[in-house]
Amino acid sequence: MMRYHLAACVLALSTLTFPVHAAQREPLKMRWEVLRNELTQPRSRTKARISITALKGKALPAQGWSLYFNTAYGIVTGPLDGQLTMEKVSGGLYRVRPAAGFKGLNAGRTLHVDYYFSGLLIKMERAPAGPYLVYDAEPDVAHVIGDYQMLLPTRSAQLQRPAGEHELVTPQQTYRNNAGADVLPAAALPLVFPTPLALKPGAGRVHLARAPQVISGPGLKYETALARALFARYLPQGDASRTPVPLRLRIGVVDGQRSPEAYELSISADDGISITGNSAAGVARGLQSLHDLLPLPTPGAAQFDLPELSVTDAPRFAYRGFQLDVARNFQPKEVVMKTLDLMATYKLNKLHFHLTDDEGWRLEIGGLPELTSIGAVRGHSALEGVRLPPAYGSGPRIDDPHGSGYYTRADYIEILRYAAARHIEVIPEVEMPGHARAAVKSMEARYRRMTAAGDKDAAQFLLTDFDDRSVYRSPQQYNDHVINAGLESSYAFIDHVVGQIAAMHREAGVPLTTMHVGGDELPLGAWERSPASQALMRREQLASIADLWDYFHDRVDGILRKHGMTASGWEELGARRTAKEDAPLSVNPRFAQRGFSLYVWNNTPGNEDFAYRAANAGYDIVLAPVTNMYLDMATNANPEEPGVNWGGYVELETVYNFQPMSAQLTEAGRKRIRGVEATLFSETVRTTSQLDYLMMPRLLAVAERAWAPDPDWAQAGDALQAAALRRAAWSGFVNVLGQRVLPRLDLERGDVAYRIAPPGMVVEGGKVLVNHVLPGLTLRYTTDGSAPTARSKPVTGPIAAKGTISAAAFDRTGRAGMVARIINR
Template sequence: MDILRSLLLTGLLPALVLAQHPSRFTIYWSVLTNQDNGQALWELTLVNQDTVALPASGWTLYFNFMRPILPESAPPSVQLTHLNGDFYRLDPTEAFTPLLPGARRTLSFASRGPLIKVMDAPSGFYFVFRDSAGTPLPPVSVRDVRALPFASEFQTRRHPADRVPVPTPAWRYYQNASLHLLPPDSLIPVVPTPRLLVHQPGHWTLDRSATIAYEPTLIQEATFLADALAPLLGTRLRLEEGGFSTATIRLRLGAVLLPEGSTHAEAYHLKVDPNTGITITGADAAGVFYGIQTLRQLIDPVFYRQSADTIPIPALEIRDAPRFSYRGLHLDVARNFQPKEVVLRLLDLMALYKLNRFHFHLTDDEGWRLEIRGLPELTEIGGCRGHTETEQDCLVPSHGSGPVAGQPPGSGFYSREDFLEILRYATSRHIEVIPEIDVPGHARAAIKAMEARYARLKEAGRPESEAAAYRLVDPADTSTYRSVQGWNDNVINVCLPSTYRFLEKVISELQQLYQEAGAPLRVVHTGGDEVPRGVWTGSPACQALMQAENIEDPAALQDYFLERLHQMLTRKGLRLAGWEEVGLTAVDENGRRVHRPHPRFRDRGFLIYAWNNIWGSGAEDHAYRLANAGYDVVLSLASNLYFDLAYSKHPEEGGLYWAGFVSTDAPYRMEPFHLFQGPIQHWLGRPLPPEAFARHERLTLQGQSHIVGLQGQLWGETLRTPARVFYMAVPRMLALAERAWAKRPAWSQIADPEPRQRALQNAWNEFANRLGQRELPRLDALYQGTVPYRLPPPGAVIENGYLKANAALPGLTIRYTLDGSDPTATSPLYTGPVLLKGHGEVRLRTFDTTGRGSRTTRLVY
């Protein structure tokens, strides 16, 4: 009894009780204000819904938060510690009093940077309680974390100069006002737009008697077509090698003469004749494949919902080829792991819309996602996140992944068999998979994994040379630094022979995987971005190397590293690719620091991914500087092509916003060779006049030849579920496909800004109708709701007592309620202005053809 009384008095008994079942705490997060000094003030409110008190000591609360929190802003009752990256802990101080059952406690903090969205909230909360001996007990997750509403301007203002409005129903309504529903037969039936499309009278009827004839080298494409048509007809069409005189669908190779009289790789000629059937002629196998994808889009989406005996296909002729040879999509699976099935579905979508490069971001600070034979720690440790004191068993939690090791999205990796399947799947769809092994920065997962390997082998009594064979850090290094993402130990040491031994091993294993899969490996993306200042300055290994190589500045070691990595890849017949940092160098000009193309590497064949075009930053012409200097450039521009950025400023619209917001039409209205065509808005919302870009480089004619293509980026920090991947990717990736494949749009060739803007708006209206009326319903039918793309909330106003509503993608269904409930797929259909009587609340949502709805729009009348 004395022991029990002692435990009660010290507060340790409640700790033991709390540790024995899932947390019964609720945590509320609320933003108070975003201050003019760049700091945000916010609160955490802990509500104890348990039957025992949260004691005065003996516990730690861990969580992730993407902004740097100021430790001195914590209240006296708790001590805040930044552990690393986005990982924090809270410990009670002597001033903390027990939080009794049913009570609540509010803690206030300040952090750097704005907080304007629900997704900004801290995440991954869990308690670790300690017993009477101070031994940590198993972690206890806090599942119930809620963000309070953003109701004031101070909560949604990013900066004193922020002019971007928070979307309201009325704002959306007037934004959509220039859009209107077009007749279905007036729409271009294909995305992306073909170079030449000539409609003919009549149609050809596809039925089960059709046969597919193909040239011998096109068996893969013929099989794909038969498999694609089988669900529509309820049977698989017969394939016949040769037999072109009797077949009704013919796949051939041959010269494809384009409208301008030229030929082009990946070109195709598709002819649908009412009497003789379909002929697809490709300049190569890829061209035939793209002709097949166009044929699939000519079929009305209704036929994808259930099989039919006959399917009419409109008679027409198309001659088509891509504008850019590189049409890419990037997926980061390091921050949050995505299952193999998600990757395969993304590859399907890419193929349907003629994207041909899949940039697979496999490694970063928070995860290593590919099995490498002989280095099991890379995935056992580097592919796992969970609660850990040493990181000898897994990495610390990041991005809200929580304390339980081995669970997605924090944990996970692709086995060799998984990766082989992905490679084969992509290759059969003419998609080249470009792996990214991010070095020298963004390499913490690899570093910690190789440290765990070193410790394991040393403990086993193995020789130092064997244990340290792949070590990536100098143990005597005293350098201090902090990366943009908050890590202080995420850069490999470029002065160690073991670093290059590690890279040689990884790249050799990659080559073997690609060879086994029969997939092309031409390019390895090596990252090269965001290496913080201060790295390598305290490394004895680097000091020795600098003396031997006559290098004066530790920062110049990155050039040394790039040179060695380039030589390694070249020996293997591979091309080095990297983010724009690998092609730029900082120089002083007129008292300011600017980035110019690096003269050392301009003739080395580097493939550069230019991303930093934030409007108003002064860096908007980085891509053009690099291309004009002779670097091959993939436009990966944050302001138009970062699909992890939020669609809008609405607090409930998830996504990041450091470069602004990327609406559905942002990729569409980007003209790659004329980025400075207006109107352009500063990332904070004010218009940027033409003179704002007067000193920026324009793309030269020679520079145009070095813009090899476009790529959309899906960074993974906020992609915690597969559904979020598709929500953020679609429909923006269709607009990307349009701009990467279709010829230069007519609107961009109009010199006068006002007529150009009118032409752009008309063109966007037609494309938005294609999305709303044809392509999104097609995805519903093809994938049965498993591609949960973003449905834009409707715009709405009440004028003269009438409800008026519209959609950002004409063709989407709008439904409404007047009883205070959220609309469902059976709620009244909005077809025109609705007379409202009395007073109340109207709610509206857009719906897809499966009955899935958008976020709810609310108006009071």
């Protein structure tokens, strides 16, 4: 099972220039479609078509041109019908070129380029992205094809699937799934989200006619400001003649709770509002619960009531994380801060910051300018080593805000301080030894520059053994992306980078206690034919590549310890390498007592229990299972749903249903489960709205599962009792999201383009019934098959109209979700 990582990002590149002539608009129109899925033996395949139309009187010549584009993986290269050929350039960059005998394309005519994918194409992430044309006569001039359309599959030949696999989700199926929850009245909604440890309701209410008077103890500067800003928004005017209710914030001892994020919240008509936390973080979490108790924002509101209650709360897991990938495509600093705001609102506390990968290095490192001048820039070039090639649709221009960009030292320090104020730890990730092409190519460029200048230290940070003849290919289709373990300069590079990042954290006043060093997907074959690696193996008496792998991570661990850190990484960091691809993982005992934290994504067949075996062996574990917590996975197999599917499909309910603990865990192993993390490798993300869509509202289910106590339904021994308890809990969850959590997000921010699922629809008794996974969102419909708008009729009950009934849900800003249609005859 392949783990296919990608990403998305943005930043203005004021220091970069791109000649105007180097990215011209080409008078071509391009369309892409699936022709058919072929269920053949021994392996199914998909036939696809690129259609190119020459416009504006400009013909496409018989020879001397190449059509470039990105695609994820799986294209079959070689000769094509029509005297054309498909070639792989690098990674996911491909090109179509004319072969001998191609006659050219006259203006106004269309050329069909038919080609195959190995395996079935189910999700549209493998459609060509970022297409451009280059003529051999001007190899550095890229002609952007701006008129490009991807056609979604609709015909049966395009949608063929093996029986029982990748089935499309119909409106009827959605209706039945949605019926698994009850619609609750507002008075029955859970009062606090995520579910607190203990909540005791009182009998009365506390009336607020003006903002409370915030009385805070020492060490709560941010929390005091947060409380004042909160009530300034909800009670902007207030009645100055009324005595303000006191809001007391203090750091104290929460009885019976050891977590620094534990808090007590009390709302009393006699004593006002008080929040006590074991630390400032606890006070901040208590303020978010108080925030959740406020009524939804109403323009001009002058007063409201709060319920009397007392809450004692603490998180189930100390680690509640979200991994944001900005390496493969870039997100600007402002998007990172927006993400941190969302995390703080829902009590998540770890930002796993995926800063480097094959397709981008996104952090300025002092003394190594090539890491950003080369490694942070993607675009077309006829020469090797000038910049990284286009990837994931970034196209030929180096000023593409998603393909190119990086955080300056000042940017990163600002992000660290912003996160720290919200009690979120930033864990930077520097991928090694694989997933490192951006670093490898940057250091090769540095070597060439310094060698040309006669600098004797040119090889100081070189990551490449130029005599390496190893044969390998990564899941992302690279064969030149691995840091060489046999070079002392590789460890000098790692030491320098780690030291620079540690220095940024010190300057920010934010401790750096661990760094994520990747460690995943080192392809078989890497290092095997490297003279440098072979020489090191002889010196160190290493018997195998598996021993060299251990040597590499032993050195990396030593570097991190020198800088006061422990090592974090993907599960491969604590697994013994094997000589067989996709073999079940076995726990490596060598590092079990080193304090390594393993982020375990691989719960694919054969590895379902690796996280628990590793915990029992002594490794600290963060659970990030692909089948439940990978938010880059599409919600379902329907073509219009964005995302990938190599690890399955992840519905909102899929995340909610995740049960982190296993009966396989020993008592010591249970203590090694640090928490859970949602991961978003943004392979299909090129805009902030796409990031929002994949992240939300599934991140809310992550927050519930990470903070809330183990639910009753997960512990019930009786199946019927468990089903009843689970239905009640799920009903509370979806209703509080649809009626309060997401509406508050709309009304307070209005800039989070979360997924609004299509409604469910069935025909019963000659009428159309409509429901939604999130009760509380407004449903609207039309009777002529057109997409509903904010002015369409609301769904208030069964729809008796005949014809094609279209329905969609709308948020509080009037934004529509996906449309569902059904015919009522």
